[in-house]
Amino acid sequence: MSDSAAPLTTADGVPLKVSLRRAVRRSKFKALLLVSPLLLFLGIAFVIPIFEMLSRSVANPEVSTSLPRTVAALENWDRQALPDEPVFEALVEDLREGQAARNLGLLASRLNYERSGMRSAINRTARGLGSMEPPYREAMLDAHARWGELDTWKLIERESSPYTMTYYLSALDRHLTPDGEITMAPDNQQIHVSLFWRTFWMSGLITLMTLLLGYPIAFLLANLPLRHSNLLMILVLLPFWTSLLVRTTTWIAILQSQGVLNDMMVFLGVIADEARWQMIHNKIGTVVAMTHILLPFMILPLYSVMKTIPPSYMRAARSLGGRPFLCFRRVYFPLTIPGIAAGGILVFILSIGYYITPALVGGQSGRFITNYIAYHMQTSLNWGLAAAIASILLFVVVVFYLVFNRLVGVDKVKLG
Amino acid sequence: MAIPSYATRGERIWHYVFLGLCALIFLFLVGPLLVIIPLSFNAQPYFTFTQEMLTFDPQGYSLRWYQDFFTSSRWLNAIKNSFIIGIASTILATVLGTIAALGLSSRHMPARGVIMALLISPMIVPLIISAAAMFFFFSRINLAQTYLGVILAHTALGIPFVVITVTATLSSFDTTLIRAAHSLGANPTRTFFKVVLPLVTPGVVSGALFAFITSFDEVVVVLFIAGPEQRTMPIQMWSGIREQISPTILAVATLLVLLSMLLLTTLELLRRRGERLRGLTPG
Numbered sequence: 012m013s014d015s016a017a018p019l020t021t022a023d024g025v026p027l028k029v030s031l032r033r034a035v036r037r038s039k040f041k042a043l044l045l046v047s048p049l050l051l052f053l054g055i056a057f058v059i060p061i062f063e064m065l066s067r068s069v070a071n072p073e074v075s076t077s078l079p080r081t082v083a084a085l086e087n088w089d090r091q092a093l094p095d096e097p098v099f100e101a102l103v104e105d106l107r108e109g110q111a112a113r114n115l116g117l118l119a120s121r122l123n124y125e126r127s128g129m130r131s132a133i134n135r136t137a138r139g140l141g142s143m144e145p146p147y148r149e150a151m152l153d154a155h156a157r158w159g160e161l162d163t164w165k166l167i168e169r170e171s172s173p174y175t176m177t178y179y180l181s182a183l184d185r186h187l188t189p190d191g192e193i194t195m196a197p198d199n200q201q202i203h204v205s206l207f208w209r210t211f212w213m214s215g216l217i218t219l220m221t222l223l224l225g226y227p228i229a230f231l232l233a234n235l236p237l238r239h240s241n242l243l244m245i246l247v248l249l250p251f252w253t254s255l256l257v258r259t260t261t262w263i264a265i266l267q268s269q270g271v272l273n274d275m276m277v278f279l280g281v282i283a284d285e286a287r288w289q290m291i292h293n294k295i296g297t298v299v300a301m302t303h304i305l306l307p308f309m310i311l312p313l314y315s316v317m318k319t320i321p322p323s324y325m326r327a328a329r330s331l332g333g334r335p336f337l338c339f340r341r342v343y344f345p346l347t348i349p350g351i352a353a354g355g356i357l358v359f360i361l362s363i364g365y366y367i368t369p370a371l372v373g374g375q376s377g378r379f380i381t382n383y384i385a386y387h388m389q390t391s392l393n394w395g396l397a398a399a400i401a402s403i404l405l406f407v408v409v410v411f412y413l414v415f416n417r418l419v420g421v422d423k424v425k426l427g
Numbered sequence: 428m429a430i431p432s433y434a435t436r437g438e439r440i441w442h443y444v445f446l447g448l449c450a451l452i453f454l455f456l457v458g459p460l461l462v463i464i465p466l467s468f469n470a471q472p473y474f475t476f477t478q479e480m481l482t483f484d485p486q487g488y489s490l491r492w493y494q495d496f497f498t499s500s501r502w503l504n505a506i507k508n509s510f511i512i513g514i515a516s517t518i519l520a521t522v523l524g525t526i527a528a529l530g531l532s533s534r535h536m537p538a539r540g541v542i543m544a545l546l547i548s549p550m551i552v553p554l555i556i557s558a559a560a561m562f563f564f565f566s567r568i569n570l571a572q573t574y575l576g577v578i579l580a581h582t583a584l585g586i587p588f589v590v591i592t593v594t595a596t597l598s599s600f601d602t603t604l605i606r607a608a609h610s611l612g613a614n615p616t617r618t619f620f621k622v623v624l625p626l627v628t629p630g631v632v633s634g635a636l637f638a639f640i641t642s643f644d645e646v647v648v649v650l651f652i653a654g655p656e657q658r659t660m661p662i663q664m665w666s667g668i669r670e671q672i673s674p675t676i677l678a679v680a681t682l683l684v685l686l687s688m689l690l691l692t693t694l695e696l697l698r699r700r701g702e703r704l705r706g707l708t709p710g
Binding site: 035038039041042043044045046048049050052053056057058059060061063064067224227228231241243245246247248249250252253254255256257258259260261262263264265267269270271274303306307326329335360363364365366367371381384385388394397398401404405408412416 | 668
């Protein structure tokens with residue numbers, strides 16, 4: 012009886028279960044070891060930079076590092092009246108130190124984002140610091156009117172915390188009042204929210220266009236004999252493999268007002284020479300060029316799904332008496348929905364993050380939110396705001412990416 | 428796509444309408460790439476067909492934009508940079524990506540989904556966000572405006588393509604072949620070089636080609652982290668389109684279309700070879 016109950020063992024007497032578990036553990040370890048160099052590399056070259064950028068969107072070091080004494084002196088301030096002499100004295104000392112270290116520029120820009128006039132207040136005061144004598148309260152009030160305003164002090168006190176949400180607020184066209192309430196920015200300064208919406212609806216439109224154009228092509232490729240479909244597949248893959256800038260350039264050559272399409276239309280007499288179509292540097296340019304660029308990303312997933320649908324299903328539906336359109340709508344189309352979802356999400360994700368094409372052919376009206384990230388990075392140098400916009404965009408992309416991963420699985424993505 | 432014999436007249440008409448529609452969409456896909464090829468031989472500095480070109484007057488055609496390209500030190504330098512950065516980052520991405528793919532395709536890989544999602548993320552995160560993030564980080568560690576910085580950045584961007592193609596190849600790899608080789612007396616090294624490698628190579632090479640073209644075509648990251656010394660082809664094209672638009676760009680574009688045709692042919696041959704080796708298609 013004891014024989015049948017004894018655990019199975021390997022030749023050297025180790026229970027089989029233990030031995031198996033050990034083997035699995037060893038191969039797990041081996042697999043992890045193989046992946047680890049890449050994980051380490053991507054961690055350093057990609058993941059850390061992304062997280063550092065995310066932290067930049069809330070980082071607020073300027074006031075607390077440039078004005079440490081002022082911040083400390085403001086701790087007991089009652090927020091009802093202008094601060095007293097010790098606070099002004101601390102501010103003068105801080106500014107003197109900052110001027111010697113030449114780092115007042117950052118502070119001036121930071122405060123100026125929140126309240127216009129602060130840059131000139133700091134710069135003008137800094138210039139007169141050398142000859143400034145106590146009592147500093149009067150001297151500072153003389154130096155610039157901003158020091159005599161309660162809101163300035165409330166601002167300094169508020170921004171003394173090492174973290175801030177003001178970048179996110181301005182990324183959404185809102186700002187904090189001196190009393191800490193969130194209000195909308197003035198109408199003429201509201202740009203980001205409308206750009207976010209434009210990015211989303213235009214990307215949706217581009218996704219729809221790629222679906223409308225890609226569906227018939229994928230259907231054709233999936234139903235042709237392999238010999239022909241391989242040949243036609245090359246026509247899909249060629250643009251996919253061609254440089255993005257080349258494809259954008261060709262659309263400029265075709266769509267511009269002295270371009271190929273307009274010339275042809277004038278030549279054919281469809282439009283008058285003076286009434287050439289404006290098809291580029293606006294929304295049309297962006298949508299047309301991006302539809303062209305992203306079309307292969309729709310066709311390939313659709314194709315791989317359609318390839319798995321046996322043609323006998325449609326024949327069966329027909330033999331049961333369905334009209335062709337009904338058969339398509341009730342039998343074929345539902346089977347292709349996974350492909351539509353995969354292609355659609357892929358195109359949408361790629362589209363909302365596109366920068367090059369909208370920047371080159373979009374003009375003013377066809378720009379995407381990505382163009383504003385670049386603008387704040389390179390021109391206005393408001394990096395905190397750029398990081399905040401990028402974080403919002405990244406959040407949207409990640410949400411769609413997770414949905415995509417759930418529906419399709421990233422490892423199911425096929426390339427070419 | 429043959430029309431079944433029971434098709435009605437309406438279906439037949441619809442069939443041809445559908446084919447015509449598909450032809451138009453194919454024209455939309457490929458037409459623009461074909462239009463620029465003749466345009467690049469334009470004798471005039473225009474982006475459109477001149478009267479002479481349309482009447483096939485030899486006077487209307489010239490190679491001046493190609494000459495312009497091949498004699499301009501800016502363009503030649505940009506090509507050189509593109510190849511340096513492209514080849515270096517391709518080698519790095521292929522080595523790292525292939526080793527990782529070997530681990531990922533193991534049956535016992537823990538947390539496979541999460542790790543895969545992480546490895547693919549550089550392909551999904553918008554380029555402008557990667558570029559901004561890398562700009563901050565690389566400036567801090569003094570890698571901005573260096574070749575090494577651009578190469579590392581492009582390696583990160585190319586990795587997903589290598590991982591995807593090589594894991595796809597490995598997942599269709601028949602592991603009984605390894606055991607068969609062992610049973611026939613081959614040691615692991617010999618098995619690897621004689622059995623595994625020939626079957627996996629097409630996947631690795633196509634992954635490498637994807638990584639190369641990703642780097643070769645990348646603008647945004649270079650725009651942010653490269654200095655004037657690391658100007659690449661795409662950057663040169665980008666500033667060419669923005670600043671002084673000259674048909675030299677069309678000549679470059681034509682050359683790049685030819686390059687992509689070459690790459691595509693290579694890939695197709697690799698795919699066929701891979702299928703033949705696995706015995707999926709005869710001949």
